[in-house]
Amino acid sequence: MEKNNNSLRRMVYAAMFGALTAIGSLIVIPMQPVPITLQTLFTGLAGVLLGGATGALSQVVYVLLGVIGLPVFSGGKAGLGTLLGPTGGYLIGFIVGAYVIGKLMEVKKEPGLAWTGFSLVVGNLVIYTLGVAQLSLVAHLSLAKALMVGLVPFIIGDLLKLITTVLISLKLRNVIKR
Template structure:
């Protein structure tokens, strides 16, 4: 890993923090641009650096830097209703990047993004369901279902942006 890699990982951690603040409150889990930046980090930086960028983002939030949605930080956020989604971000970035690295095509990038979103949903739904007294049906209707259309749109846009960035050789 060189200084360029570290800089880009830091840049995507910062972009995720900015994306968290672009938020529409729709219940205990807000609609943000975090998923978009998580996908971009994996698709553009690759599995290893995408994972690192999101691990840095998560670490910043856990130690109290207010990088999470609604300008929040601290370990309490991880134990709250959005904690499962946040913890999934490094793995999601890794998976999006891993799939995209195997085949450099728009279809592979979309597929990697959809897999990454599924992981975010799975861990987020699990945490939210546990917080709701094991009411996983309610957690699905509050923490997964409303986000599917927007997140699929984010997956398509992230794949298109990543493909363009790679084509131009910007990163």
């Protein structure tokens, strides 16, 4: 019975963090071609609090909601075209980033402030690598130009989101059981 409860708990958490990421996409500071949102905050929290597999699953839930047509991508966008468009690499990056963050968190029995911050930085690098790569390819931008529009404007905001994520996760890690 404990295994069934654990599986159900993981599914509920995955759905909840997928929904939180969708809510984070609605809080937008419009920029072209990549807007500023709170999606990475919830992606990071999913990885830190849920671990690799469940954290990634939460982002799969989020991306699938958008692909099937619910307006959950930034700015209320939806559909496969968004996933295949210039910013779709960031969406795939949320899945891989949450997985990497979660796996790094699982390495330590009691991950502290520094390890949590490190895990989030690595996960954000994964998100940016996939996001900037697709932005460069789809929008036909040089790598330097893609970095200037798809990474540089977000560094300060992402550092603030990273700090916020660490602080929230330290408060919630004993409440949310993997």
